[in-house]
Amino acid sequence: MILFGSSMSPFVRKVIAFAGEKGVALDVKPIGLGDPDPDFRKASPFGKIPAFTDGEFHLSDSSAIIHYLEAKHPDPPLIPDDPELRGRCIWFDEFADTIFAACGAKMFFNRIVAPMFMKRDGDSAVADAAERDELPRVLDYIESVAPEADGFLVGDSLTLADIAVASPFANLRHLGIDPDRQRWGKTMAFADRILDRPSFRPWYEKEAAFLTRVRGA
Ligand SMILES: N[C@@H](CCC(=O)N[C@@H](CS)C(=O)NCC(=O)O)C(=O)O
Incomplete structure (x- = not known):
């Protein structure tokens, strides 16, 4: 594949x-x-x-x-069968794609992709407005649903919901954005824990090393 x-x-x-x-x-x-x-x-x-x-x-x-x-490949299941859990899981995937990643893209494109890879200026006003006006609302929402300690967003095991919501946090890290851990403590602990899993970590590290090389070039 x-x-x-x-x-x-x-x-x-x-x-x-x-x-x-x-x-x-x-x-x-x-x-x-x-x-x-x-x-x-x-x-x-x-x-x-x-x-x-x-x-x-x-x-x-x-x-x-x-x-x-x-x-x-149904095993292990990462999308629950239970109707309510499945509905919540798909909601988090949609939220991550259409709200969180869409907000992150305004920063990532204008501050990283355009200047570093397209060799043109990004629109810093768009990026700044997303960080100032959109991101706090997204993080406030995640904080309101984030699990305690070692829990998950949906049910009692890892699902697509956790994977989808954690993914854009890697882009925030690449942007050097470290959200306030007083205000978004559960959220950031959750994101750190999921991004530390072997399914994410080596990829994140490769991306970070690549960006370091490009920034130094
Ligand atoms: N809903 C799509 C979104 C994919 C998407 O927008 N990918 C971006 C990169 S992060 C892209 O390919 N942009 C190029 C373009 O829109 O032409 C998905 O979940 O795969």
Whole structure:
């Protein structure tokens, strides 16, 4: 199975960690924005990452890929069967993708992707407004639902919810954003704990080392 994309994307990182938790091997093929690679384009009609192929089967979108992996490799289950737990789990995946990652992207694109990889200025006003006006609200929400100590967002074991919500925190780390641990203590402890799992940690470390090299170049 091939996953096209860079783990620097919270969506790609989410799929990598999900597969890692299942013990499913993915061949991660680095793909940049706008990459013309024909196999990638076949799997991703709109050129977005991640994209995925399993033999002759092609798919794009992190959540679609994750649902495919869950159906094909049901053990360990990472999306609950119970209707309420499943509903909550999918809510957290959607929240992470469409609210949290969307907020993070305004900072990550304008402060890292544009200046470092596209060699053009990012829109710092957009990034600053996201950090000032959007991020605190996102973190306040997570703080209101974050588990105590070693718990999980949904039920009593790790699910897609934890993986999806933790992933954009890696991008905040890359941005040097360390949210106030007085105000968001449960949230940050949760994010640190999930990002420390073997399904995330080596990828995060590779990303950080890569950014350090690019920043030093
Ligand atoms: N809903 C999609 C979002 C994917 C997405 O927007 N990926 C970004 C990178 S983080 C991308 O490919 N952007 C390039 C573009 O929009 O052309 C998913 O979950 O996979």
